[in-house]
Amino acid sequence: QSVLTQPPSVSAAPGQRVTISCSGTSSNIGNNYVSWYQHLPGAAPKVLIYDNNARPSVIPDRFSGSKSGTSAILGIAGLQTGDEADYYCATWDSSLSAVVFGGGTKLTVL
Amino acid sequence: EVQLVESGGGLVQPGGSLRLSCAASGFTFSSYSMTWVRQAPGKGLEWISFITTSGGKVYIADSVRGRINMSRDNAKNSLTLQLDSLRDDDTGIYYCARWSGAAHYFDSWGQGTRVTVSS
Numbered sequence: 001q002s003v004l005t006q007p008p009s010v011s012a013a014p015g016q017r018v019t020i021s022c023s024g025t026s027s028n029i030g031n032n033y034v035s036w037y038q039h040l041p042g043a044a045p046k047v048l049i050y051d052n053n054a055r056p057s058v059i060p061d062r063f064s065g066s067k068s069g070t071s072a073i074l075g076i077a078g079l080q081t082g083d084e085a086d087y088y089c090a091t092w093d094s095s096l097s098a099v100v101f102g103g104g105t106k107l108t109v110l
Numbered sequence: 111e112v113q114l115v116e117s118g119g120g121l122v123q124p125g126g127s128l129r130l131s132c133a134a135s136g137f138t139f140s141s142y143s144m145t146w147v148r149q150a151p152g153k154g155l156e157w158i159s160f161i162t163t164s165g166g167k168v169y170i171a172d173s174v175r176g177r178i179n180m181s182r183d184n185a186k187n188s189l190t191l192q193l194d195s196l197r198d199d200d201t202g203i204y205y206c207a208r209w210s211g212a213a214h215y216f217d218s219w220g221q222g223t224r225v226t227v228s229s
Binding site: 002037039044046047088097098 | 171210213
């Protein structure tokens with residue numbers, strides 16, 4: 001059971017937009033920065049969003065992040081088949097003194 | 111170019127030990143905190159441990175506390191994870207990653223090393 005809750009799966013057609021939610025508590029998301037990672041099978045995880053809504057320069061602006069209260073959202077616009085991957089949110093949990101990941105969300109581009 | 115290369119994985123019997131290493135290059139290793147994250151087969155990413163730049167502070171996940179030791183050698187640009195009393199559920203791919211420092215995320219990851227615990 002992950003400390004951060006994500007939907008197990010989401011799906012959408014190419015070109016559409018999808019959002020992935022990440023729900024936590026005041027001990028983690030509520031008072032700490034959230035980052036999002038894309039993980040393709042056999043590859044190293046890659047950061048998409050950091051500090052809630054910042055994007056590394058190499059990440060296209062199709063990817064966006066937001067945070068409100070104890071929840072965060074990753075948005076992916078203009079879906080491509082290459083976006084099929086597992087997506088994880090992560091943050092620090094002040095009560096646990098630990099980094100916590102969401103359970104992961106599998107994105108299928110239909 | 112930042113490079114993180116893990117090694118030391120393999121097949122080990124339950125109750126056994128393994129020593130994983132992460133060789134860092136392309137950046138000033140001593141200036142960055144580091145972490146280990148693992149992924150069990152069919153499961154999600156699980157954070158295991160985090161070490162500060164000097165090695166003076168180590169944070170460890172409850173799931174492995176008492177069974178692991180994380181350390182670093184800044185002179186050799188290397189990170190080590192000692193795994194003891196291994197269990198079947200320690201099986202997975204172990205990644206080392208660099209903590210950004212300027213912001214709050216893991217900005218570089220290795221390709222991982224596979225650990226299999228089985229009799």
